[in-house]
Amino acid sequence: MTSTSKKTRLSRSTRAGIIFPVARIHRHLKACPTAPKRITKGASVYLASVLEYLVAEFLELSGNAARDCQRSRIIPRHILLAYANDEELFKLLRHCVVPQGGILPNVHLAAFLDKNQDDSSLPNTSISREKKKMKKKIASSTATNVKINIRKPTLAKKGQGSFSVTGTPATKAAALQGTAVTTLSERVLVR
Known part of the structure; x- marks a missing residue:
């Protein structure tokens, strides 16, 4: 058995x-x-x-x-x-958000740059090399910006108690035409 x-x-x-x-x-x-x-x-x-x-x-x-x-x-x-x-x-x-996690401690190197500081006075360290690169980037980006003279729009009375701004473009994209800014989307409020 x-x-x-x-x-x-x-x-x-x-x-x-x-x-x-x-x-x-x-x-x-x-x-x-x-x-x-x-x-x-x-x-x-x-x-x-x-x-x-x-x-x-x-x-x-x-x-x-x-x-x-x-x-x-x-x-x-x-x-x-x-x-x-x-x-x-x-x-x-990298795209996750931890609730109540806060942010990472980080200081951008551009914050350490002094506009009047000479490049030769910086010691030859990795941080100073980064500062020099950032200073060159900032200098090159400010040199290419074009100053645009924009006159203030005037108010014109349309109806009883309402004002509209004359001389303003119809859309945001039209206002930013000719500048380095690109508009990805636009929200228009109907009055």
């Missing part, structure tokens, strides 16, 4: 050796409206492992940022600093 031994049931996550739920991810993949009709079991295991790796990377970098700020709790600011200071994660998430 053979005895039937019950095997303990293992989840797909345990069999794959990961923490993220493989079955739940498979269910969500199937429920996605843009997904094909058939999804393999390997696809959900692969996606779960990739998600687990990304979350582990985020938590490690965010924990390091929290520790650098002498904090024991990870806040959205630490998450922002974590992915912004990592080159590969920043490439992946």
